[in-house]
Amino acid sequence: MKRQLALAIGGCLCAAAHAQSSVTLYGLIDNGISYVSNQRGQSAAFASTGNIVGDRWGVTGGEDLGAGLKAIFKLENGFTGTNGTLQQGGRLFGRQAWVGLSTPWGAATLGRQYDSVVDYLAPRSLAQSFVGGLEFMHPMDNDNFGDFFRLDNAVKFASADFKGLKFGGLYAFSNKAGDFADNRAFSAGATYERGPVTVSAAYMSIDNPGDGAAGALDGSSTSGDATFHAAKQQVWGVGAGYMIGPATLGLVWSHSHYGAASAVYRGSTLSPAATGLPTDLTFDNYEANIRYLINPAWVVAASYTFTDGSYSNASVRAKPRWNQFNLMTAYSLSKRTDVYLMAEYQTVSGAGPTIFNGAFIGGSGGPSSTNHQFLTSIGLRHKF
Numbered sequence: 001m002k003r004q005l006a007l008a009i010g011g012c013l014c015a016a017a018h019a020q021s022s023v024t025l026y027g028l029i030d031n032g033i034s035y036v037s038n039q040r041g042q043s044a045a046f047a048s049t050g051n052i053v054g055d056r057w058g059v060t061g062g063e064d065l066g067a068g069l070k071a072i073f074k075l076e077n078g079f080t081g082t083n084g085t086l087q088q089g090g091r092l093f094g095r096q097a098w099v100g101l102s103t104p105w106g107a108a109t110l111g112r113q114y115d116s117v118v119d120y121l122a123p124r125s126l127a128q129s130f131v132g133g134l135e136f137m138h139p140m141d142n143d144n145f146g147d148f149f150r151l152d153n154a155v156k157f158a159s160a161d162f163k164g165l166k167f168g169g170l171y172a173f174s175n176k177a178g179d180f181a182d183n184r185a186f187s188a189g190a191t192y193e194r195g196p197v198t199v200s201a202a203y204m205s206i207d208n209p210g211d212g213a214a215g216a217l218d219g220s221s222t223s224g225d226a227t228f229h230a231a232k233q234q235v236w237g238v239g240a241g242y243m244i245g246p247a248t249l250g251l252v253w254s255h256s257h258y259g260a261a262s263a264v265y266r267g268s269t270l271s272p273a274a275t276g277l278p279t280d281l282t283f284d285n286y287e288a289n290i291r292y293l294i295n296p297a298w299v300v301a302a303s304y305t306f307t308d309g310s311y312s313n314a315s316v317r318a319k320p321r322w323n324q325f326n327l328m329t330a331y332s333l334s335k336r337t338d339v340y341l342m343a344e345y346q347t348v349s350g351a352g353p354t355i356f357n358g359a360f361i362g363g364s365g366g367p368s369s370t371n372h373q374f375l376t377s378i379g380l381r382h383k384f
Helices: 001-018 115-126
Strands: 021-039 042-049 057-065 069-078 096-103 106-113 151-159 163-174 185-194 195-209 232-244 246-266 274-294 299-313 321-332 337-349 371-383
Touching: 096 151, 096 371, 106 232, 115 163, 115 185, 115 195, 115 246
Parallel strands: none
Antiparallel strands: 021 042, 021 057, 021 371, 057 069, 069 096, 096 106, 106 151, 151 163, 163 185, 185 195, 195 232, 232 246, 246 274, 274 299, 299 321, 321 337, 337 371
């Protein structure tokens, strides 16, 4: 009798402990076939992956600590769906790796995380994954709307939803001995939603992005985290969305400035294109977009982005300008599986003798040898 009572009590305790914590394994794979009109001088058809959103698998969970306090964590891996290799420089959990505490007022987390531009402003744009597609990103993903990089050594706060208002901020440490200002980052943002209207704003600043592997934004030759290497990177902007029945309209503006830039990612994470001289770069991205639900299973989306750029150093001054048109449709075969078709067309003018003298759509595999480029992709996406 005593033994049976002990077993019963033990079973209840185990059940209670299980109820207080949870762990979820999840993932996504997005594979397709793409065609590009001009990739370094030639047209090409190729197997592609991550056309809408990057391939991933991860583990997330939490433990209820009582009194509204909860321990939370996320470990998220990035991989290449066409060959199974690791992305993000071969990191085991290159997309996200953090642990933190959640309260009724918000959550504080520590680790490798997304900045506030990604969290609050980018969702107003079709350039963000899960909203539109990674092929829709602004030139060279200059504002990180395409979630191209994450920040290491980051401490982050994200508020709860206060009657439609959510806000947060992040600080990422340099971790460089003797120079804690080198390759550190700060960002902040907010979103307010009321009825059919959503408005957002965000700011990010990074000192010496890409300077070595130890700081907030890894720029070593093996990681490819930093899209730009510069003395200073700043991004800020505002955006808004409006829902009208099955349609969601969006407008967003972002400004990116790179002081004394030395290299830019142009299709190879291991060999970013050098600007030639320390170069000041600015990009003003203006985007208008629409998503329309034809029915619960079928969505169409379109966007147009005009990017007004400036390229200036001791020997070259240019005003490159990009125009990009994007169109996609996706049909859900089930709650977890959909098929999609997407297309993009980009032109660039005024780039002159700069490294931007050739159109380059994200996901095309490389810049065009001319001032225009067309990319189309068809694919299958499965979430688990």
